Amino acid sequence: MSVVERPFSEFLRQPKSVVAELVDHDVLLRRRNAPALRLSQADRDDDRSEAFEALSRLLRNLAVHSPSALDGAVDDVFAWVTFLPKADRKLFVEELTRTLVGAAAVENYSPVAQLLREWSATAEVHADPALARRLREPLEATGEPVAAPVG
Numbered sequence: 001m002s003v004v005e006r007p008f009s010e011f012l013r014q015p016k017s018v019v020a021e022l023v024d025h026d027v028l029l030r031r032r033n034a035p036a037l038r039l040s041q042a043d044r045d046d047d048r049s050e051a052f053e054a055l056s057r058l059l060r061n062l063a064v065h066s067p068s069a070l071d072g073a074v075d076d077v078f079a080w081v082t083f084l085p086k087a088d089r090k091l092f093v094e095e096l097t098r099t100l101v102g103a104a105a106v107e108n109y110s111p112v113a114q115l116l117r118e119w120s121a122t123a124e125v126h127a128d129p130a131l132a133r134r135l136r137e138p139l140e141a142t143g144e145p146v147a148a149p150v151g
Contacts, residue, residue, distance in 0.1 A: 002024075002025050003025060003026045003027070003028050003038075004021050004025040004026070004027050004028070005027075005028045005029075005030055006018055006021075006027055006028070006029055006030070007029070007030055008029045008030060008031040008032075008037065011027075011029050011039075018039070019039070022039060022040070022041050026038055026039060026040040026044070027039040027040075049104070049107050052100075052103075052104050052109070053101075053104035053105070055100075056097070056100035056101045056103070056104045057101060057104075059096075059097050059100060060097040060098070060100065060101050063093055063094070063097040067093070070093060070097075071089070071093065074089075074092075074093055074096075078116075078119075078120075080119075080120050080123040080124070080127075081119075081123060082123075083123040083124070083126040083127040084119070084122065084123050084126060085126065088122065088126075092119050095115060095119075096112075096115060096116075096119075099111050099112055099115050100112060
């Protein structure tokens with residue numbers, strides 16, 4: 001499914017012509033100084049959600065029943081996992097599959113994107129020993145120590 005981009009002002013001036021495009025496309029409405037809006041037919045969005053849920057469950061099942069197969073796929077898809085220590089790689093796969101299933105259940109995919117950003121940043125630290133060393137140094141700060149996160 002391709003996406004057609006239109007200025008938001010065109011939607012305001014000619015809503016019928018923009019809505020007519022929804023038969024064949026989603027429409028991305030670009031706004032000045034604001035995030036774009038996406039118009040989509042509800043059934044198309046429902047189909048996407050159903051597909052995402054099925055794929056997330058499939059990956060979770062693969063992680064449980066054939067972890068080595070999923071590990072190979074993860075290496076191919078996320079090249080940066082090369083820099084994660086073995087224990088972290090395993091934790092990444094576990095968190096990714098759980099988060100995918102959870103995101104599909106609540107139809108909120110932001111946690112998946114956040115998880116990928118965080119693990120990619122972790123891999124970046126492991127890839128750069130100088131950066132890792134700097135991040136392990138104590139911080140100069142005033143005030144009470146902050147307790148380590150639990151669990």
